[in-house]
Amino acid sequence: MNARGFWIFAVAACMLLAMLVAQTARYTELRMEVKHLEAKELDLIKQGKELDATIARYGNTEAVDKAAARSNLKIAEPEKYIVIMPGEESRDQKPGSKVQPGGGQ
Numbered sequence: 856m857n858a859r860g861f862w863i864f865a866v867a868a869c870m871l872l873a874m875l876v877a878q879t880a881r882y883t884e885l886r887m888e889v890k891h892l893e894a895k896e897l898d899l900i901k902q903g904k905e906l907d908a909t910i911a912r913y914g915n916t917e918a919v920d921k922a923a924a925r926s927n928l929k930i931a932e933p934e935k936y937i938v939i940m941p942g943e944e945s946r947d948q949k950p951g952s953k954v955q956p957g958g959g960q
Contacts, residue, residue: 913919923929 913922
């Protein structure tokens with residue numbers, strides 16, 4: 856092998872080594888990201904299970920009523936609902952009249 860061939864081989868080997876180091880660093884970074892995402896996934900699964908348990912707890916209306924009572928919330932009675940649709944007048948309401956809270960006119 857002559858000197859020119861040796862130097863071409865040496866430069867090619869150095870470039871190959873540099874690319875190998877770059878790929879190894881990239882692989883290590885991606886592996887760390889995968890581990891981070893797996894930990895995040897496990898945390899989200901845990902939160903989902905906790906939410907499912909909370910929903911199951913409030914699955915019946917009695918539990919919801921008790922939780923509302925503990926939080927000092929009052930159950931809205933149907934006569935306290937006011938439904939206003941844009942561009943529509945209530946069937947019970949005369950045009951131009953105002954809607955009063957409690958369903959009154």
